[in-house]
Amino acid sequence: MSYTAVTDKFRFDEYRTAVEGKRVFITGAGKDGGIGQAFALCTGLNGADSVGVHFHRSYEDGFELVNELRSQGVNAFPVQADVTNLRDLWACRSYVIEQMGGLPPNLVICNSGLTESGYSFGRALREKEGEPTSVRRARVRQDFLANLEQSKLVLDTKIDGFLASTHLWAGEAVYHNEPIQFVYVSSRQAIDPGAAVPGYAISNWAVLQLPKVLKVNLGKDADLVHCFSLMFPFIRTSMTDEFANNKKVFGRWQPRMLETSEMAEAFMALLSRPITETDNGTFELMVEAAKGNSQAIDLTWKHVKFNLVEESMEWSSDNPLRF
Numbered sequence: 009m010s011y012t013a014v015t016d017k018f019r020f021d022e023y024r025t026a027v028e029g030k031r032v033f034i035t036g037a038g039k040d041g042g043i044g045q046a047f048a049l050c051t052g053l054n055g056a057d058s059v060g061v062h063f064h065r066s067y068e069d070g071f072e073l074v075n076e077l078r079s080q081g082v083n084a085f086p087v088q089a090d091v092t093n094l095r096d097l098w099a100c101r102s103y104v105i106e107q108m109g110g111l112p113p114n115l116v117i118c119n120s121g122l123t124e125s126g127y128s129f130g131r132a133l134r135e136k137e138g139e140p141t142s143v144r145r146a147r148v149r150q151d152f153l154a155n156l157e158q159s160k161l162v163l164d165t166k167i168d169g170f171l172a173s174t175h176l177w178a179g180e181a182v183y184h185n186e187p188i189q190f191v192y193v194s195s196r197q198a199i200d201p202g203a204a205v206p207g208y209a210i211s212n213w214a215v216l217q218l219p220k221v222l223k224v225n226l227g228k229d230a231d232l233v234h235c236f237s238l239m240f241p242f243i244r245t246s247m248t249d250e251f252a253n254n255k256k257v258f259g260r261w262q263p264r265m266l267e268t269s270e271m272a273e274a275f276m277a278l279l280s281r282p283i284t285e286t287d288n289g290t291f292e293l294m295v296e297a298a299k300g301n302s303q304a305i306d307l308t309w310k311h312v313k314f315n316l317v318e319e320s321m322e323w324s325s326d327n328p329l330r331f
Contacts (some may be wrong), residue, residue, distance in 0.1 A: 010068055010069050011076055013040070013190045015049065017269035018046065020273050021271075023276035024055045025104075026050045026279035027055055027279070032051045032056045032117070033177070034059070034061065035065060036063070036114075038061065038067065042246065042247075045073055047266035047272070048077065050272040051115070052077045053077075056207070058085070059082055060085055060086040060087050060107065061084055062088070062091075063088060066081035072237050087103070092164045092165055092172075101180070102278065105180070111179055114186055115186065115191070118215075119331060120165055124207055133148050133151055136281055162208050166211035166212065167215075170274075182229050190234070196261060197293075198239060199213070215241075218237065219236060219289070235288065236289045241318050243271050244267055244268065262305075288328075293309060294307065295307060
């Protein structure tokens, strides 16, 4: 058994209205102990009508999650697809709709994503004593290619995957005249990037633009489709567990890493708010030491607003190029 989550930690009766009766589809939900698994558990165990558990490579974990949800009476089903492969993604469309009783999902959580092992972005590799110039050149070239290939995979999964999933399911919602809500999972590194993970930071910044871009493109159908982005701090998963005790990595943000069940409860609290409060917004989850209790933490949400400022440049405005 690879399923290790404590199932009952994801029951939040106080927030059942957030997902009760909804048809939920979650990308990147297969990995045991991951954020996507937490989304599947907290939606399925709190009244969702159906839960599509998407995965690509983590099929063993994904099937075990589906089996666990089914054992709890949840109408859960597996979906294996590569979100960066458009034919693969399109091929799952009719299957998902069939599993959901003939209608498309009305809550889509775009969570697919990878991270990077880390590299010195924009810096040359250190020289090795006695290394011939030709060997160094070959080593630098190989490192350059390997680093950017890793970043490309991160960018493709997050940006291409989210864009394609949005295009697919928003189109189905408009066609069926069914309201839908998208949740885009980003990271606090989108606005406070850490070192050595440029692809991760850039891809998560791009995610924050999706709600606005979608609304602009929907035009008269914009009221049918609601969406918001989430920026999470460090959460303990298989990708971050090695940093759990390294405050140099996450210490500037939080006193300790969050558990996935804690993140899930905070998510459900936000999702249960009126849609007029969350639509087209970006929300940052804050983790702070509780006042008067050194053993506890407080979780709060912040609504992040980006204020664009455009300023004229006198040298150009006073002497415009005229054609």
